[in-house]
Amino acid sequence: MRKEFNLVLRPEEVYDEPVFHQLVAGKAGFASSEALVIRQVRRSIDARGRQVKVNVSVEVFAGEEPPARVGAGMVYPDVRNSDPLLIVGAGPAGLFAALRAIELGIKPIVLERGKDVRSRRRDLAALNRRHLVDPDSNYCFGEGGAGTYSDGKLYTRSKKRGDIRRIMEILVSHGAKEDILVDAHPHIGTNKLPALVENLRQQILSAGGEIHFETKVTDLILDKSSIRGVVTEAGARVHAMGVILATGHSARDIFHLLARNKVYLEAKPFALGVRIEHDQQLIDRIQYHCRGDRGPYLPPASYSLVQQTEIGGKQRGVFSFCMCPGGFIVPAATAPGELVVNGMSPSRRDGKFANSGMVVAVELEDLKGYHQYGPLAAMVFQQEVEQAAWAAAGKTQAAPAQRLVDFVQKKESSQLLKTSYQPGLTSCDLHAILPEFVGKRLAMALPRMDPKMKGYVTNEAQLIGVESRTSSPVRIPRDKESLEHPQIERLYPCGEGAGYAGGIVSAAMDGERCAEKLIGKYRRSKLA
Known part of the structure; x- marks a missing residue:
């Protein structure tokens, strides 16, 4: 038997687990909570009145095992021999685009100008203690993007742009606490995010995807009105079925690069x-x-x-x-x-x-x-x-x-x-x-x-x-439905840097959508 109901309680009644369980058992009509499984579904603090209250949605299971909060997990096939898709930037948009590409049977190749999440720490220490700014490894650039060394806020208003619950479940399956599925304003914390980002990376690599750190894009490989790949600072030419550009709101060199190549851009408030x-x-x-x-x-x-x-x-x-x-x-x-x-x-x-x-x-x-x-x-x-x-x-x-x-x-x-x-x-x-x-x-x-x-x-x-880095001051235009750049085929501007997201969750959802649209249009079997 399962029951679900809403309660308005004092903080000490919610956050003191034995007290909370006994209150819920009584509300559900049971004398004791011992034989019950009690789970909070949603929790929010209301501090508008003189007495702080907590609104709680709760579910109670009696005589049955509750279903898992998170599903069995996504299926990530081996894609090491599949067609490649190029992703520039390893922030939330880039990492989630890579995971979604793998789910769809495509091999992601992620190019990140900065270092892996652990190596970034030395450069952040030098910035804080010795005032040394590394242009490619700082609080904005590196694995996980600007969101990694941040509060890790996970609430978003972009509910129409993707499945928020799906993003949350992927984060939980890679190390985030289940509390993020419950709290009205969930966050992870800067001390917890690096390990989670490493787990996302390992998932991509174990499925046959590639992630290349300290690999800066310096030019585009254009064939008339289509992008075929990029050139790195080391001179490597990387070709792929399409390019998801997920470089973040601070990659000014990328905006200059696009402008030099006469790619349509727009100034943005x-x-x-x-x-x-x-x-x-x-x-x-x-x-x-x-x-x-x-x-x-x-x-x-x-x-x-x-x-x-x-x-x-x-x-x-x-x-x-x-x-x-x-x-x-x-x-x-x-x-x-x-x-x-x-x-x-x-x-x-x-x-x-x-x-x-x-x-x-x-x-x-x-x-x-x-x-x-x-x-x-x-x-x-x-x-x-x-x-x-x-x-x-x-x-x-x-x-x-x-x-x-x-x-x-x-x-x-x-x-x-x-x-x-x-x-x-x-x-x-x-x-x-x-x-x-x-x-x-x-x-x-x-x-x-x-x-x-x-x-x-x-x-x-x-x-x-x-x-000053609240959002990107430049928008890279794209078609509202296809998400493809209106001038350059196979180019998919993505995330905060393109002007289409504003945080970890909205960027992750945008990365998934761009991967789906690109693969849906340019998968080899669909090409003429």
């Missing part, structure tokens, strides 16, 4: 701003309405804020982005001479600080002085802001920073707070670094956010710049 860092205990007190700490049952609190601003009759949103409870801020530059910050957190989210991007929408109308760069206009604009931040903070990876209230009042901070940002901070006037419309709108929006989270606007928080 993105968002730009800062990271804002608070003490996590303050965010907990605000969100959970508690005077002291949050207690042993609640997770570190998160938040999401948005505020409309108007300047010169033009409305523009200011919003939080990629909020990391109990996390830390990291240097995310991909080239010397630029400074970029991003946020991440471990699986337990147990750090002292909370950080979030706080960004302003940048529209194409804001790029009037950049029209000569054509489709790369937004990218050049983005890069110049990063270079200005690097110069203002002393031409190292120390980041420019300013206390929150000081920023609003346009006053340089005489002293900065402690921070999670390992390379260190330099007190700067962020208004002098950010584009004027970005700085103005941030200063306008922040005080208006305080009524939504009373105590959020304080000089015990600080802004750290710049948060």
